[in-house]
Amino acid sequence: MSSNPLLVRTHPPVSRRGGNPWLLPKTLIPAAFVLLLIVTVIAPQWFTPLKPDDMDMDAVLSAPTLRHLFGTDSLGRDVFSRVIYGSALSLSIGLGATLIACVGGMALGLLSALAPRALRRVLVRLLDILLAFPELLLALLVIAVLGRGPTNTLIAVGLAGIASYARLLRSQVLQVKLSGYVEHSVALGESPLRIIFRHILPNTLRPLLILATLGIGQSVLTASSLSFLGLGVVPPTAEWGALLADGRDYLDVAPWISLLPATVVALSVIALTLLGRRLQTILAKGA
Amino acid sequence: MLWTGIQRLFTILAVLWGAATLTFVALKLIPGDPVSILSGGANVVDDAFRAQLTHEFGLDQPLWLQYLHYLGHALIGNFGQSYQYREPVIAVIFSALKQTLVLAVGALVLALALAVLNALATAGRWRYLRTFFTGLELCLLSTPVYWLGIILLSLFSFKMHWFPVMGNEGWQSLVLPIITLSLPLAAILSQILRDGLEEALSQPFALTVRTRGAGETRLRLRHGLRHATLAASTLTGTMLANVLSGSILTETVFGRAGIGKITLQAIASRDMPLVLGIVMLSALLFVIINLVVDAAYLLIDPRLRKRSS
């Protein structure tokens, strides 16, 4: 009855083949790609001997060659190096922004669900207000206050993301608060603090962390949108969004300037997303 | 009933007030000289002129007075004059809103249609097609919206000449922007609707419907879809925000005049009244949409309706 015998899916869930779910190709491939990205963050010079800012004014807009894998841009800079060095910045922004959004969202979400009544009410209103701003609008306002630059982009994208994480966490906490096991823990005689730290936090953070993995990719995209709107990083800094934005004017004469970086961006976000989803399934099944 | 109505209204006002205050503070924090915007790109500004402008727009008053003034006027729907356009903010917003609404509504409708078709077709069956579509959704969600627009534009407008690129005229000029804006939305919606549909199809009632001799189509259309809609409506807020953010980017790519464009310009040029007006508008829109969604919920799901007797 609690495990309803009628709940038969129309197609039985593909039961995992024997073996470690971490070692399946659908986990390994995105994981390997993400690992590669992480290496570019740490040591971009391993991938290319060229500097991203060095100009060769005699080799402007040259098509991809062995020396310039992705060709060169309008100032004769090597697009491949710019993508590689750009990935360091873009991913750091994505990661940093997600971190800010998560931590801020955690604080706001937890407090707005668990704080004393009066404070809780104020925070819930604050959350309502924040949710009434579309993320990009909020990010634009933050950029306007702080100015441009990688750090500010990171902060803007992060701040703009707080509200949605906070809302998720709040609803999670409220759900867990009403769950049977929290009530049961009261009956066992556990103190409120113990319940918060032993049960509510661990059980709400896990979905949050999974969401955060997916969020990194989206943060990268939001940051690149800011760059596209001309509010991202400062030239000549290489950043993915800026690369795409700069390349769009050369789409018909030198499509490689933006097409190849765009492919890298999309692949990276796909890899991050796939990895996030895999984590979700694996963790949901319970190790 | 009346009491809940008043409470709702109060909540809405509180959210609007908060949004306005937050934006006011933010805008006052932003460095910048409104007079240089007011002077309309002139390269010469004398002191008398500066004083005149400052006075005319009330910028010589103390901050708290400006704030009170602003709130007071906003309460009666007067958001003041735009610095850039020298026109009432309301007028500026409404002329832009028309363009954006066409785009946003068009994109939402298209996204919904695509997502419903996709979900109906691929939920819980046709494994290869399903895999293909989930992959496509993933790609769409991982590609920046503006990039999608540029690609569509160069493909269908420049290369194939199927659609005009020109700004705001004719239905043809709407096709590509609507597609651009709708594809990522359709991708999210598809995922949610498919999940909702698969969830609904695994419910016992779906078995009941099958035992009545209903075909797969009837089951999905008459029963599953409504349940899937319920799942999707929880994400309306996110969707709305997506549409607004997406329209900023889409309008930039396609050179359409709309709220997105106006917003960008207003923020960049410190057009305080206009930015505040836009923020209030988006907050109001958000609140209203949420109310509408709540109402729609009741309409779709009888279980949420209160027993009247």
Added chain:
Amino acid sequence: MTLNSHAPSALLVVEDLQVDFLQPQGTVAAVKNISFQVNPGEIVALVGESGSGKSVTARTLVGLAGESARVTARSLSLTCHDGTRKDLLKQEAADWQKLRGREIGFVLQDALVSLDPLRTIGREVAEPMLIHKRHPRGEIPSRVEALLHQVGIPDPQNRMQQYPHELSGGLRQRALIASALAAGPQLLIADEPTTALDVTVQQRILDIFRQLAQAGHGVLLITHDLAVVAQVADRIVVMQQGEGVESGPAAQVLASPAHPYTRRLLAAIPGADTRGRWLAGESPLPDVPLTAQENDNQRRRNPFVSALDVRNVSVDFSLPNGVKHNAVNHVSLQLAWGETLGLVGESGSGKTTLGKVVLALQKAQHGEVWLAGNPWSRLREAERRPVRGRIQTITQDPLGSFDPQYTVEQIIQQPLKLRGKLSSSALRARTLELVNLVGLNVDLLKRRPQALSGGQRQRVSIAQALASNPEILVCDEPVSALDVTTQAQVLDLLIALQRKLGLAMLFISHDLGVVQHMSHRIAVMKAGQIVETGSTEEILGSPKHPYTQTLLASVIAA
């Protein structure tokens, strides 16, 4: 296993049905060589515990066993309205759609989820008519009304407009039956049609099946509940792990079961006559001497005060529409040391709320609860916390009361870690002691409860409750999610533990049989009030309150 030579009139003939599921690991046989037939005017019951393959059998008969199912049989045929016999093994998807609803009606458990919750009763009942185009559209409303009337729904015209959640469980189930009958099938398959219902309502639903059989329908009833079978079935097929172990006329199978499994099944049903014997056959606990701690517990008990004293307690809930709902209404109870008080009542009678008041998880607006002569409900939570170990609980849904991240070991140690500092070896020793006490395998300690069976989970729950050496145990429907044989083991365990540890138990259940078997005294609850209290013998022998009388009447021991 006898092969029935089927009468030519048989509606449904099943011979040597085998259902295999193709899975990546290999083929799993869910149903192995089962044979039976259903004649018009006959109710055939397919009885078995969960996992016995009875539901798979039922679904195979309507072609809904799933894509990965491989169905084979010597014969699988259905007599249709036009007199032809259809070979069910040869039906394509489109053919099945013509058969379902029209030739075979299917009734599922719990109409709240088995009817589309977003559509009105009227539309749900009308759907088979529309699918099979049996009536002109205009006539459908009146047909629906007539059907609803036929299954005993009063005021059908208004009920048609309502949604499933607006109807009581019994009316919903009737509507579900009506929708199964809507396209006029001869054969009706009912899969656990009464399981979620209160006993009194169960009776009325079974009456409908009886009437339908009298009207010439053939009914295949799938159930785990032998009490139900005893009341309505003409013939019984007993299934165990996919195999039909015994079949025959109902009276014969129930009176003189031939197969040991059937016998075990019948013996495991608790009731008035099972009092004082082990349901599963033998004592679940080897005789272990009482430890010093346990003796001390017993010595501490003051015989002059009740273990639990519930004084005039009332609980109100405000519903969202502002109406106050009186969940518990001026209830007083006493629980003596070492006794079991059975609290019986139908769903919504307030017994669970009362249980929570007793555990001080729910505040009472009026009245007070005293624990062992001391104030209990009036304490502040911080004051109560140190004392909570004395009163523990086990619930119907142990999985819901376990933190989903915890392993069995962590769950059992949860209360242990609250009582001062235990060395890790002491912790380990106590855990093993508890695990042995409730008869769990030590290997399960590292598992998560999601991976355990229902019976094992309930044992974990009991071990956890016992960890703090409680004197009082509040058991809220502890066995209602379990199969009969598992239920028997858990009930035996509880009784054995009570005898060994001298626990006082408040035993809450909707199942009068279980309560009769377990309790020294019984309190009958209805609509938030205790309508009758007394020793089990008194209540059984001379029920005074009319409600108690109806309740008793609807329980007929197998």
Added chain:
Amino acid sequence: MNKKTNQWEKRPLVRALAAAMLVMASGQIFSVNAAETPVQGGTLNVALGSDTPIIDPSITGQSVTALIDRNVVDSLVGQAEDNRFTPWLASRWEVNDNHTDYVFHLRKDVTFSDGTPLDAEAVKYNLERILDPKTTSSYSKSLLGPIKTITTPDAYTVAIHYDSPFAPLLQGLSLPYLGIQSPTYLKKTQNTSNTVVGSGPFILKSFVKGSGSQLTRRADYHWGPGYAAHTGPAYLEAINFKYLPESSVRLGALTSGQIQAIDAIPPVNAKSVKNNPALEVKTKENPGIVRVLYLNTSKGPFTDVKVRQAFLSATDPASAVKVAFFGTLKAADNVLGPQTQYYDPSVAKLGGFNLDKANKLLDDAGWTAKNAAGIRTKDGQPLTVDFVYDPSTLETSDVTLFQAVQFQVKKAGIDLKLDPVDSGGFADRTNNNQYDVVSSFYVRAEPDILRTVFHSSYAPPKGSNYSHISALDDKLTQAVGAPDAQRKQLYSAIQREVIEQAYVVPLSVPAYQLGISKKVHGISWATNAKPNFYDVWLSH
């Protein structure tokens, strides 16, 4: 076309002649390619890369407003491409020698499109409206200078009197910013930012900010400017200006034939447009201040003239401009563009790229040490200069240009830090003197433009003296009202000093680039380097 432009650039002394040749040349093109006589009718679609929020020319300095309004409002006088003034609404005028008294005699047959006749009162009302502080006019007001009185001796005569000499008035009056609007319309219209009613060859049918403007022909127009190629109504039935900010979109619209003319062709695509047999590129070099970097002499490293000169020598405009603009623009060697009145070509040899000289200058100035990044330091401070700019006012190529310069000066050990801000931020930074370098250009044929850029009374926020110069005040003031010969001499000296002192670093000579379909004929240029559409016609 391109070749002609280059010749013209190389021999600036004969620029007037070249300009005349250009007009003739373009005339020849259509006489060879298409019908002999202009065709009436048709709608010209023009896509513009920038937009204006305000269409009333009196209250804005936006160049797009001028471009559109040129077709809607007429001016008192016209200025031909060779900088001579021609009659327009004023059939003749008199100016006294020291430029203090101007008298204009108006045509008597002119009406505004709302039917109001043009008379002296109308002109007076227009000018006084601009002078009235309540109108919050800024650029237009500055063009009028310190007017003392405006009088109307008779119904068709307007007299303007100054206390101090003011020579640039005629050039100012020829611009659309001082175009005459209907007084009836102005008096009854509270908010003029969205509408304009003039006496021009076209009527503004609609203006939607962020989208564009639609203009329709006025059939009874017969008072075209003296420099025009024809008289009577315009050939075109209508003109649609569309705002398409994305340059790829604009270009696509042109190449796909959806639009007949676009401005601001991305330099990278100029070649492909030229090679397209259906299209051609028309270029008009801007007069006025060229694209320069203003070096802030009031603070930081640029207080030292040696550092400024080093920066100037380290910059190689020729190669930077070549990379950024693919040969569509010319590198600048003077603060004024060659098309400006009193442009002095001899200034060019004062500057020029010389890395050795730059290094030597910096060594002399004490910036001898270098840090790890190769940047010179002095007393531990790196030679970092902050370049504040607002990207929304720039084309992509401009930012490319800046990056090229950044790369060049780094070789001399100067760290040019690009610091993009939005327009509000730009105003804030310049008003508060928080920058070392800013960049801009100004379009005006009248060299008086130098005054708003180098006179000390125009230091930000009052004007564009971003270099914070006061040394030129006397010369600039004197030049405003001096007789022509003396003006020429004064402006030569000013140009020379600006480069010698390295107040600015000239980069490129901006030009208005129009990509048009070959079906479009008769484009001519206004002195603000904007196309005139009065004479334009479309072949089928």
